[in-house]
Amino acid sequence: MGNESILVSVFPLAFTVVDHFTTLPLPTMGLFYVPKVDEHFVGSLAVIPLQLLGYYVSVAKGLDVDKPRNLAKSVTVE
Known part of the structure; x- marks a missing residue:
């Protein structure tokens, strides 16, 4: 993976993680440095x-971030 940029699509939004400030070839809604x-x-x-x-x-x-859906299917409480 290295230090190149990584594009992540979230529904219709696009966010990019970069290691330096740059102009982006793709239109993005957000930029994480x-x-x-x-x-x-x-x-x-x-x-x-x-x-x-x-x-x-x-x-x-x-959404309730403290009680995600389908959590009981992957985690059991004793």
């Missing part, structure tokens, strides 16, 4: 703004 680091850590740093994006999209849609 991730500092340039060793290629082994890029994925770990890029996932943080995308998780925040998922959180804010869920809140904007009125």
Whole structure:
């Protein structure tokens, strides 16, 4: 993966994670800046703004972020 840009589509919106400020060839609604680091850590740093994006999209849609649907199918409580 390296330090190149990663395009993520969220419904009709497009968000890009980049390691430097640049002009983008594709029209995007949002731009997340991730500092340039060793290629082994890029994925770990890029996932943080995308998780925040998922959180804010869920809140904007009125979904309960503390009780996601179908959680009982993957997690059992004893």
